[in-house]
Amino acid sequence: MQSAWTLLSWGPEGWLDDIAYGVFITVSLAAATLPIGLAIGFMVALAKQSDEPSLRLAGNIYTTIFRGLPELLTLFLVYYGVQTLLQSIVQMFDPTAGIEVNSFVSGMVALGVVFSSYSSEVFLSAFRAIPRGQYEGGYAIGLTGGQTMRLVILPQLVRIALPGLANLWLILLKDTALVSAIGLSDILRQSGVAARVTREPFLFFGVACAIYLVLAIISSFGINAVERSVSQSGVRR
Amino acid sequence: MSAVSDAAAVDIPPPVERGWPGRRIAGHVLVGVWVLLGLALAVYLFTAWNPELFDRWKGPYLSGLGITLLLVAISTVLGAILSIPIAYGRMSRNRVLSAIAYAYVYFFRGTPLLAQTFLIYYGLGSFRPQLEMVGLWTFFREAWYCAILAFTLNTAAYQAEILRGAIESVGRGQWEGASSLGLSKWQTLRMVIMPQALIVALRPYGNELILMIKGSAIVAIITVYDLMGVTRLAYSRSFDFQTYIWAAIIYLAIVELLRNVVELIERRLTRHLRR
Numbered sequence: 001m002q003s004a005w006t007l008l009s010w011g012p013e014g015w016l017d018d019i020a021y022g023v024f025i026t027v028s029l030a031a032a033t034l035p036i037g038l039a040i041g042f043m044v045a046l047a048k049q050s051d052e053p054s055l056r057l058a059g060n061i062y063t064t065i066f067r068g069l070p071e072l073l074t075l076f077l078v079y080y081g082v083q084t085l086l087q088s089i090v091q092m093f094d095p096t097a098g099i100e101v102n103s104f105v106s107g108m109v110a111l112g113v114v115f116s117s118y119s120s121e122v123f124l125s126a127f128r129a130i131p132r133g134q135y136e137g138g139y140a141i142g143l144t145g146g147q148t149m150r151l152v153i154l155p156q157l158v159r160i161a162l163p164g165l166a167n168l169w170l171i172l173l174k175d176t177a178l179v180s181a182i183g184l185s186d187i188l189r190q191s192g193v194a195a196r197v198t199r200e201p202f203l204f205f206g207v208a209c210a211i212y213l214v215l216a217i218i219s220s221f222g223i224n225a226v227e228r229s230v231s232q233s234g235v236r237r
Numbered sequence: 238m239s240a241v242s243d244a245a246a247v248d249i250p251p252p253v254e255r256g257w258p259g260r261r262i263a264g265h266v267l268v269g270v271w272v273l274l275g276l277a278l279a280v281y282l283f284t285a286w287n288p289e290l291f292d293r294w295k296g297p298y299l300s301g302l303g304i305t306l307l308l309v310a311i312s313t314v315l316g317a318i319l320s321i322p323i324a325y326g327r328m329s330r331n332r333v334l335s336a337i338a339y340a341y342v343y344f345f346r347g348t349p350l351l352a353q354t355f356l357i358y359y360g361l362g363s364f365r366p367q368l369e370m371v372g373l374w375t376f377f378r379e380a381w382y383c384a385i386l387a388f389t390l391n392t393a394a395y396q397a398e399i400l401r402g403a404i405e406s407v408g409r410g411q412w413e414g415a416s417s418l419g420l421s422k423w424q425t426l427r428m429v430i431m432p433q434a435l436i437v438a439l440r441p442y443g444n445e446l447i448l449m450i451k452g453s454a455i456v457a458i459i460t461v462y463d464l465m466g467v468t469r470l471a472y473s474r475s476f477d478f479q480t481y482i483w484a485a486i487i488y489l490a491i492v493e494l495l496r497n498v499v500e501l502i503e504r505r506l507t508r509h510l511r512r
Contacts, residue, residue: 057264202360
């Protein structure tokens with residue numbers, strides 16, 4: 001029976017290097033998903049606060065669908081659905097061809113749409129918190145629509161939306177655990193492998209939980225720093 | 238032009254846009270895309286319709302749906318009960334008590350539900366001899382009970398925060414007013430604070446219920462045959478993608494139904510606050 005410290009050491013006997021790889025995958029998946037989710041979420045929020053009813057309808061359909069589906073199901077829909085779809089397209093040309101969809105990309109897309117549907121709500125409520133006068137003031141000094149958005153609205157929007165977005169980032173970090181179900185070697189999968197091989201499941205799943213906690217704590221430090229810098233820029237104005 | 242007519246010109250509301258500005262085109266195109274996708278889905282389900290497959294899996298899907306709802310119902314109710322002492326601990330002035338409650342909430346809100354479920358289902362297997370000794374092994378051997386335990390502990394942390402937030406949202410003056418009327422602390426809580434706090438808490442509770450229904454899909458990974466578990470089984474047997482589509486439609490229907498019911502209840506309960 002090896003001691004817990006040997007099992008958690010770096011190198012061929014220990015599992016720390018494997019778990020560290022899992023941390024790398026988890027963090028890079030979350031970091032890669034964030035900009036996609038923010039960009040799509042912002043556009044959906046723009047659509048949902050538009051005067052044009054058809055744009056609002058399109059945006060609302062998007063959020064209704066992706067907020068209503070379980071994240072795991074969305075992941076499977078993307079993973080197997082895209083695979084099935086691509087396969088049937090490719091097989092029209094070459095009946096013997098098989099296609100493997102990258103699980104990292106599937107995870108990114110699935111988590112990205114879920115994140116964007118939630119972040120669009122955060123952006124929307126931030127948009128509603130900005131008075132109309134800000135737009136009118138922007139137009140009155142001769143800014144174009146795009147300039148008003150970029151120079152007047154966005155800086156305030158970010159400040160209002162930041163707490164909500166920070167919350168979503170923490171949720172995203174936890175949701176990445178689901179990709180272990182489609183075979184991506186994230187923290188949970190790597191510690192699951194270690195648990196099965198060493199027959200020390202409590203140790204390794206406990207370590208996995210502890211790592212997620214540490215990631216959450218590091219994130220909240222980062223979030224605090226960003227919040228402070230953003231609120232300072234508001235004061236200086 | 239006189240000043241009066243200038244002011245009138247400014248106050249006129251902007252004319253309704255006619256014709257086809259860019260965003261109207263974009264909006265119609267996007268709605269068109271959704272309609273096309275919906276039609277494509279309908280056509281796909283129609284052409285892929287397989288009565289044998291449907292008859293084979295109709296029963297399992299229904300029982301899976303039942304398992305999902307049962308799991309959510311049991312763990313939400315147990316979690317609500319467990320959340321009361323935790324919320325009490327969070328609001329307590331006792332340092333030790335509030336630290337314990339804070340650590341509990343932080344752990345269960347800071348780690349993925351899937352990892353917690355694994356920790357309980359697989360992790361507690363490490364203590365099999367000890368658990369067998371106290372006779373709890375039969376409980377922890379079953380994925381179903383482990384799932385209920387994990388979900389209860391998890392939702393208790395979230396519900397404790399909802400409860401605490403709602404109780405703290407009621408102003409101090411309400412407590413002071415009640416105590417000056419001679420109500421005891423318990424009476425104040427029951428008759429003055431709770432009726433106001435629960436209105437605030439209703440929407441977060443509804444959201445938590447929806448999150449639980451969505452989160453319950455992960456029990457499929459620890460071999461509980463809930464709706465998601467049955468779906469995975471059906472897919473792995475038939476390799477027919479429509480099995481996932483069925484599940485998606487069922488989940489969407491439940492979540493939308495719940496959301497509308499919560500909204501209805503909220504509108505009914507807050508009708509005295511509307512002007």
